[in-house]
Amino acid sequence: MNTEPSTYFDELTDALRGAGVPAEQIASTVAELRGHLADTGTSPEEEFGPAADFAARLGGTVPAAAEPAEKAETWLWTADIYNDRRLLALHGDQGWEVEGLDTLGRFMCRRVPGAALRWEYRRELINGRRRDEALDRLTPEGWEMCGEWMLFAYFKRPKAASEGPAGALDTLPERPGRWLFLSRKGKTLFAVWLLLVVVAVVTTTVGAFDLPPSVAIFAALFGLAGGVIGLKRDATKGCED
Structure with missing residues (x-):
C-alpha cells in the first residue's frame, strides 16, 4: 500500500487535472486535505482510500460532456444573522462555494457542474482585535476567509477536508429561485x-x-x-431564529 503523502497527492492531482477540474480548485482541495492529514497523523490511503477512487468521488472521473468551468453557475443571495449559518450549511451541502460578499451583504456563490464539492461555513465576529484572533485560530484548521461584512467575517472549507469521501457531491440540486431569506425576527x-x-x-x-x-x-x-446594537448582541450569543 502506498503511504507516501507526496506520491498520493500527486496521483490525486493528476486524476483531477485529467478530468478537467480547474487548477485553482485542485490546489485548494489538496491543500485542505494535506492540512487535515497533518492533524490526524494517518496515512492518506487510510484516511481517504485509494487515490483513484477518491478522485472519482471528488469529481475526478467527469464524463467528457460535463459542463466546462466557464459555464459555472453563479448565484447572489442574502440572509440575516438569525438564519445565515443555517442557510450557508444548507447551500454548502448543495455545492455552492461562497467567493465573497458584495457591498449589500449578498453572498456571491459559484458552482461548477461536474466538479462541485460540499462546503462548510462558519461566521465570526471580527470587531476590534477579533479579526486577527479568528484568522490565527481558524487558518491552521483549514478555514479560509471568504467574505467580510460589517461586524462579521465568513470562513469556508471543503467538507472533504473534514469528512473525507463523504464530502463529495454526486448530484446538484437546482439553484433556488429566491435571493432574499429573512427570518421571522429579521422581518420584524x-x-x-x-x-x-x-x-x-x-x-x-x-x-x-x-x-x-x-x-x-x-x-x-x-x-x-x-x-x-441588538444584532451585535444576538450575534455574540449565537442566536438563531
Whole structure:
C-alpha cells in the first residue's frame, strides 16, 4: 500500500487535472486535505482510500460532456444573522462555494457542474482585535476567509477536508429561485425600522404627526443604532431564529 503523502497527492492531482477540474480548485482541495492529514497523523490511503477512487468521488472521473468551468453557475443571495449559518450549511451541502460578499451583504456563490464539492461555513465576529484572533485560530484548521461584512467575517472549507469521501457531491440540486431569506425576527426588526423611517420622512416633508422634524429624524437614527446594537448582541450569543 502506498503511504507516501507526496506520491498520493500527486496521483490525486493528476486524476483531477485529467478530468478537467480547474487548477485553482485542485490546489485548494489538496491543500485542505494535506492540512487535515497533518492533524490526524494517518496515512492518506487510510484516511481517504485509494487515490483513484477518491478522485472519482471528488469529481475526478467527469464524463467528457460535463459542463466546462466557464459555464459555472453563479448565484447572489442574502440572509440575516438569525438564519445565515443555517442557510450557508444548507447551500454548502448543495455545492455552492461562497467567493465573497458584495457591498449589500449578498453572498456571491459559484458552482461548477461536474466538479462541485460540499462546503462548510462558519461566521465570526471580527470587531476590534477579533479579526486577527479568528484568522490565527481558524487558518491552521483549514478555514479560509471568504467574505467580510460589517461586524462579521465568513470562513469556508471543503467538507472533504473534514469528512473525507463523504464530502463529495454526486448530484446538484437546482439553484433556488429566491435571493432574499429573512427570518421571522429579521422581518420584524426591518419592519420596525422602516416604520420609523417613514414617520421621519412624512414628518419632515408634510409636517404630519405634530412632531418636530428633528425628533422624527432622531427617532429613526436611534432605532437604527438600537438595531445594530441588538444584532451585535444576538450575534455574540449565537442566536438563531
